[in-house]
Amino acid sequence: MKIFFFLTSSLLCATIIAQNQNVKFCSQWEMQQKYFEENPGLQQQILQNQQELEQHTQQFIQNKRGASGCYQYVIPVVFHILHDNGGENLTEETIKDAIKQLNIDFQLRNEDTADVVADFIPILGNSEIEFRLAQKDPNGNATDGMIRYETQETYSAGDNIKPGKQWPRSMYLNIYTAINIGGAAGYTYLPGSTSSGNDAILVLYNYVGLNKRTLTHEIGHWLNLSHCWGGTNDPALASNCNSDDNVGDTPNTIGWQVCNLGGESCGSLDNVQNYMEYSFCSNMFTKGQATRMQAAINSSTGSRSNLWKSSNLIATGVNDLELAEFSSSTIIACKGEDVYFEDESKYGQCNWNWTFDGGSPSSSNDRYPVVKYYTPGIYDVSLTVDNNSISQSKTKSSYILVIDPSEGYAPFTEGFENGSLPNNNWLIYNPDGDSKAWMHTSDAAYTGTSSAKMNNINNTPGNLDELLCGGFDFTSMASIALSFKVAYAQRDAADNDILRLYVSKDCGATWVIRWAKTGSSLATVPVQFPVFTPASQSEWQEYSINITSTLLSENFLFKFEFESDGGNNLYLDDINIEGVWNSKPVLQSPTDGVVGQADDVILDWKAVGAIDLYEWQLDVSNQFNTGSLQTGTTNFISTDPNNPDTEFQTSNLTYSQTYYWRVRTTASANTSLWSDIWSFTVSETGVGIGGLNVQSSRFNLFPNPSDGIFEVKLAPSASTSQKGEFRVLVYNVLGEQIHHQIITSANRLIDISSHPKGIYHVLIISGDTAVSGKIILQ
Numbered sequence: 001m002k003i004f005f006f007l008t009s010s011l012l013c014a015t016i017i018a019q020n021q022n023v024k025f026c027s028q029w030e031m032q033q034k035y036f037e038e039n040p041g042l043q044q045q046i047l048q049n050q051q052e053l054e055q056h057t058q059q060f061i062q063n064k065r066g067a068s069g070c071y072q073y074v075i076p077v078v079f080h081i082l083h084d085n086g087g088e089n090l091t092e093e094t095i096k097d098a099i100k101q102l103n104i105d106f107q108l109r110n111e112d113t114a115d116v117v118a119d120f121i122p123i124l125g126n127s128e129i130e131f132r133l134a135q136k137d138p139n140g141n142a143t144d145g146m147i148r149y150e151t152q153e154t155y156s157a158g159d160n161i162k163p164g165k166q167w168p169r170s171m172y173l174n175i176y177t178a179i180n181i182g183g184a185a186g187y188t189y190l191p192g193s194t195s196s197g198n199d200a201i202l203v204l205y206n207y208v209g210l211n212k213r214t215l216t217h218e219i220g221h222w223l224n225l226s227h228c229w230g231g232t233n234d235p236a237l238a239s240n241c242n243s244d245d246n247v248g249d250t251p252n253t254i255g256w257q258v259c260n261l262g263g264e265s266c267g268s269l270d271n272v273q274n275y276m277e278y279s280f281c282s283n284m285f286t287k288g289q290a291t292r293m294q295a296a297i298n299s300s301t302g303s304r305s306n307l308w309k310s311s312n313l314i315a316t317g318v319n320d321l322e323l324a325e326f327s328s329s330t331i332i333a334c335k336g337e338d339v340y341f342e343d344e345s346k347y348g349q350c351n352w353n354w355t356f357d358g359g360s361p362s363s364s365n366d367r368y369p370v371v372k373y374y375t376p377g378i379y380d381v382s383l384t385v386d387n388n389s390i391s392q393s394k395t396k397s398s399y400i401l402v403i404d405p406s407e408g409y410a411p412f413t414e415g416f417e418n419g420s421l422p423n424n425n426w427l428i429y430n431p432d433g434d435s436k437a438w439m440h441t442s443d444a445a446y447t448g449t450s451s452a453k454m455n456n457i458n459n460t461p462g463n464l465d466e467l468l469c470g471g472f473d474f475t476s477m478a479s480i481a482l483s484f485k486v487a488y489a490q491r492d493a494a495d496n497d498i499l500r501l502y503v504s505k506d507c508g509a510t511w512v513i514r515w516a517k518t519g520s521s522l523a524t525v526p527v528q529f530p531v532f533t534p535a536s537q538s539e540w541q542e543y544s545i546n547i548t549s550t551l552l553s554e555n556f557l558f559k560f561e562f563e564s565d566g567g568n569n570l571y572l573d574d575i576n577i578e579g580v581w582n583s584k585p586v587l588q589s590p591t592d593g594v595v596g597q598a599d600d601v602i603l604d605w606k607a608v609g610a611i612d613l614y615e616w617q618l619d620v621s622n623q624f625n626t627g628s629l630q631t632g633t634t635n636f637i638s639t640d641p642n643n644p645d646t647e648f649q650t651s652n653l654t655y656s657q658t659y660y661w662r663v664r665t666t667a668s669a670n671t672s673l674w675s676d677i678w679s680f681t682v683s684e685t686g687v688g689i690g691g692l693n694v695q696s697s698r699f700n701l702f703p704n705p706s707d708g709i710f711e712v713k714l715a716p717s718a719s720t721s722q723k724g725e726f727r728v729l730v731y732n733v734l735g736e737q738i739h740h741q742i743i744t745s746a747n748r749l750i751d752i753s754s755h756p757k758g759i760y761h762v763l764i765i766s767g768d769t770a771v772s773g774k775i776i777l778q
Helices: 028-038 040-062 092-106 111-115 118-123 214-222 238-242 287-297 301-307 310-315
Strands: 073-083 129-133 146-150 173-178 201-204 326-328 332-334 338-343 351-356 370-373 377-386 391-403 412-414 426-429 438-441 451-454 464-472 477-488 498-504 512-518 541-548 556-563 570-581 587-589 594-597 602-605 613-619 630-635 647-649 658-667 678-682 693-695 699-702 709-714 726-731 737-743 749-751 758-766 769-777
Touching: 028 040, 040 287, 040 301, 073 092, 073 287, 073 301, 073 310, 092 129, 092 214, 118 769, 129 287, 173 214, 201 214, 287 301, 326 377, 326 391, 332 464, 338 377, 391 426, 391 464, 438 464, 451 464, 464 570, 477 498, 512 541, 587 658, 594 726, 602 613, 602 658, 630 647, 699 769, 737 749
Parallel strands: 073 129, 073 146, 073 173, 173 201, 332 391, 594 678, 693 769
Antiparallel strands: 326 338, 338 370, 351 377, 377 391, 412 570, 426 464, 438 451, 451 570, 464 556, 477 541, 477 570, 498 512, 498 556, 587 602, 602 647, 613 630, 613 658, 658 678, 699 709, 709 749, 726 737, 726 758, 758 769
16 A cells, blocks of 8 residues: 655544534644644654654564563553543543553454454454553652543643643653543544643543543554544545555545445445544454554654553553452353453463353463353352462452343242352342441341341441342243332431342343332331341331333343441342233244254243143244144143243154244133244254253364364363264354364364355354354455
């Protein structure tokens, strides 16, 4: 691609996504002209700086080298938060989320890479850059990397607010947040294009945080990236096809302000999803862009090369391995769900040793492992990190609750009589790790001898503690009533402890509040000091909450959240779930449209309450009117999903044939509507893939991406019994089986090169175990 100097049109840039029409994408031209007008003697020096940086960049690309040491390129960061005591006074959590998002994006760990257009998957770029909040200020004093200024400047922030606030650019990346920065969502300067005291990023406060990528875009510029269409801030101009961004693997483009994934503006497919576009769907840097950013950080221009030096990391406090810490995408997972773990240790770690009780894999040396759990239960997670000299460890006991929602059903009753919390139904979330948490107790109960107790005496006001329960499959319910009994007393009339009830229909990914009580309205007895323990049933209050079908699903959970105000203990007992059933059944498996089923596949549907029997039909036509029609009934047993009344074992089905099936119920001679009609296709061999224990740690597909010929590589941890013959099934994105092959230890090559480019799903079967994965054809 063409190389040319693009300083005069790309010094500054605003965000790629404007959250309202009053925020401009870029204030580049105005800001650049203003800077040169105020500093006319600097323009020639800036041009020289940029020319030298471009020469360095091209040389770096030719002699590509990686970061030294056991970590990636590390950039210490300081946030300067300009506020007037409103929402613009960003919380510590929001700032840490912003750092997390940057590290996800710059290290190619973003989940939405799964949405990248297939043509650009081979050039996905990992910049190997890590951002860390500074732990020491320029004088060596402790800091959290968040400096707050209560100032009216937040309403009109710009380059004028930096004097007196800026930390040395040779030590820190300075980021300023404010309410208004002149009409743009964010802007910055290219390396060497401004003075040291002015070299920073400005961004609107509401464009900072998790899943917000304004800073990703702006740091791209701060590390010498232009927009994909080159050196202007004006996308969608035909003349942009004649310009370039100095990156070898980004196609020439006019630039996009809409997410047109098939856009071809300059004779080839455009990289619309690039972070340096304005397309509203950005999710990638290219390899060329990653290398260009690495070149900038290896250059002395703009003092970028000093940032990641060991001496500077020590000086800014981000190189000392002080503690091991980690988090996960969830602490309550449905069976078979991916759980994403993230190392949050501080700092300088380069070796990781994870242990996942009950997980697959059960251990990992990755920094960001992905684990599946196939057996319901509650499990510990441990992490040990080191920097080749110092080691730190962290174990979180009873950290992950794994549930099988298909096992939970109505009616449900919990009286906490089994003697322990947490257990396989309940998880305690105590984020501060102290003794003030939910626990099992025999001190009091409404019925029986036990209950759940929130130990709140001398608790810190504002602390949140959760008691989570799940999961349940309520797809056959029209509504449910969730009831429970509470006993609580204030210690003082001013106490405002809060109890909330939340429900989730997506296995804990999101929560909806359904009930809450606080202070005197929560109290079931008059004020009692110092410690309340209910002595009789009259000191308890029962609540019943109706939950409608819009919040019911096959992955239903609920939780009690207690927010302390330093008051008294609270007790919880006799949790019950009853409900109203839909009469129309819901089908369960085989799932609609699935292929590769056995010729004796089991038809399974979800239980319905208050009925007499189920009636099913199976045919090769969705009209259910051929001579192949099969029909039958099963008598209702109960709503327990493990009972045999909700299934039928087929036999002798025709290979490669597509079948249709449906179910209805009868109650007191009244017949329900038929269920939805589902279909499945029997495999070409009559051997199915259902019921396999699908795992993810015993095989690798190499190379990946591939030209269509790849090898199945057996992981060293695989058992001897797994080293015989394997059956390989390959499916396209439509679920159509396109390849079937038996492989052995001597021959593990798979050839699907005759099929179109794209993503294919691979299932490798050995006995009752299978591994699933993806292969990319390019």
